[in-house]
Amino acid sequence: MPATKVVVNIPGEVAYNVRIGAGVLASLGQSMRNVPSLAGAEQVLVITDTNVGPLYLSRAKASLAEAGYHVSDICVPAGEEAKSIAVIGEVWEAMAALALERDCVVVALGGGCVGDLAGFAAATYMRGVQVVQVPTTLLSMVDSSVGGKTGVNLTAGKNLVGAFKQPAFVCADTDVLATLPSREWACGCGEVAKSALIDGDEFFFWLSDQAQAMAARQADVVAEAIARCVVFKADVVAQDKTESRGVRECLNYGHTLAHAIEKLSGYGTYSHGHAVADGMRFAALLGESLVGTPAELAEAQAQLLDALNLPALDWKATPENVLETMKRDKKARHGQVRFMLLEDVGAWKLVDVDDATILRHLQTYFAGK
Ligand SMILES: NC(=O)c1ccc[n+]([C@@H]2O[C@H](COP(=O)([O-])OP(=O)(O)OC[C@H]3O[C@@H](n4cnc5c(N)ncnc54)[C@H](O)[C@@H]3O)[C@@H](O)[C@H]2O)c1
Ligand SMILES: O=C(O)C(=O)C[C@@H](O)[C@H](O)[C@H](O)COP(=O)(O)O
Numbered sequence: 499m500p501a502t503k504v505v506v507n508i509p510g511e512v513a514y515n516v517r518i519g520a521g522v523l524a525s526l527g528q529s530m531r532n533v534p535s536l537a538g539a540e541q542v543l544v545i546t547d548t549n550v551g552p553l554y555l556s557r558a559k560a561s562l563a564e565a566g567y568h569v570s571d572i573c574v575p576a577g578e579e580a581k582s583i584a585v586i587g588e589v590w591e592a593m594a595a596l597a598l599e600r601d602c603v604v605v606a607l608g609g610g611c612v613g614d615l616a617g618f619a620a621a622t623y624m625r626g627v628q629v630v631q632v633p634t635t636l637l638s639m640v641d642s643s644v645g646g647k648t649g650v651n652l653t654a655g656k657n658l659v660g661a662f663k664q665p666a667f668v669c670a671d672t673d674v675l676a677t678l679p680s681r682e683w684a685c686g687c688g689e690v691a692k693s694a695l696i697d698g699d700e701f702f703f704w705l706s707d708q709a710q711a712m713a714a715r716q717a718d719v720v721a722e723a724i725a726r727c728v729v730f731k732a733d734v735v736a737q738d739k740t741e742s743r744g745v746r747e748c749l750n751y752g753h754t755l756a757h758a759i760e761k762l763s764g765y766g767t768y769s770h771g772h773a774v775a776d777g778m779r780f781a782a783l784l785g786e787s788l789v790g791t792p793a794e795l796a797e798a799q800a801q802l803l804d805a806l807n808l809p810a811l812d813w814k815a816t817p818e819n820v821l822e823t824m825k826r827d828k829k830a831r832h833g834q835v836r837f838m839l840l841e842d843v844g845a846w847k848l849v850d851v852d853d854a855t856i857l858r859h860l861q862t863y864f865a866g867k
């Protein structure tokens with residue numbers, strides 16, 4: 499299958515390419531040499547993690563060296579542990595110790611955690627250097643490597659410190675997905691399902707038809723799902739790059755509860771995508787009473803998530819604790835929690851929900867588990 503190119507064209511930003519295909523990592527360095535906004539760069543810092551480094555760092559470095567870059571690397575802990583104040587501090591110090599200059603390029607080689615951390619390092623080191631995203635998980639190919647959200651977690655909540663930093667290039671080599679554990683595959687499928695539900699009938703029906711093939715990692719279906727997600731996300735971000743126009747928040751479907759689950763269960767206990775899937779199940783329940791989410795939609799969503807190996811999580815907490823955590827969500831306004839709800843597939847609505855309604859629905863939701 500030939501590589502696919504999606505152009506992300508965001509008003510006020512330099513347009514960038516997302517290259518998706520089997521084996522594209524081998525030409526990472528040459529691809530970067532062809533990016534006008536990276537002209538003049540000679541120093542490259544690859545940031546990777548303890549799982550991805552042993553698998554793919556040498557491949558990435560060989561390609562970068564072959565293209566003439568001077569390459570160094572930093573390895574951070576795998577998973578959510580990397581998205582911390584402690585680790586970003588270490589990365590900043592390491593960048594300074596390596597004497598990286600303002601025209602250096604950070605290459606984020608890893609999943610969404612490495613991407614968010616490395617993107618934030620690039621957004622802040624010397625007030626901003628270039629970043630190239632090389633996503634290695636399904637989740638990071640379909641979602642986090644595109645659109646420029648970067649950041650780290652605080653004890654109080656997920657992604658509470660960060661910056662918008664668009665990459666100069668995204669290199670998504672589908673070959674590297676071969677080593678992804680099944681938990682992480684399902685995790686990525688959670689964000690694919692989210693994208694399809696927000697995008698509309700065409701994507702949603704296609705994914706529902708292809709759910710078994712997607713779960714089984716059938717190559718042509720996977721490549722198409724990635725491309726569909728990237729095209730969809732690029733379109734949303736182009737309309738609202740800093741989530742200030744009431745459009746980009748649609749990408750947060752399922753995330754209000756998901757971020758609370760991730761925080762309260764301990765970051766990394768459940769994958770982000772699986773927590774999002776649970777958040778979508780809850781949003782459908784809430785949506786049925788608040789915006790008339792059709793029962794058939796809730797059922798079709800549940801079937802899709804089941805088929806993607808994302809069963810309802812065996813997780814409960816005291817509703818009051820969940821509510822308090824959700825109040826720290828970035829979407830909350832004047833202490834009221836805001837949910838993305840679906841009136842139908844592709845028809846979303848942002849709704850401020852009062853505490854009593856949330857508590858009542860959380861009780862119902864947990865009682866059904
Ligand atoms: N910035 C955004 O727009 C955005 C979007 C969605 C999610 N996120 C964030 O992304 C994070 C989740 O990302 P993720 O699901 O990629 O998790 P992750 O980065 O923790 O990766 C999952 C696990 O898979 C390992 N791994 C990565 N690639 C591998 C490969 N090819 N083979 C074998 N193992 C591999 C990692 O080391 C890790 O242990 C969350 O923190 C979430 O908040 C950000
Ligand atoms: O890109 C976006 O916008 C998203 O909301 C994508 C989400 O899948 C992602 O989890 C994002 O990190 C959530 O961001 P947050 O700022 O709401 O924490």
Ligand SMILES: [Zn+2]
Pocket residue numbers: 641689753770774
């Ligand atoms: Zn997400």
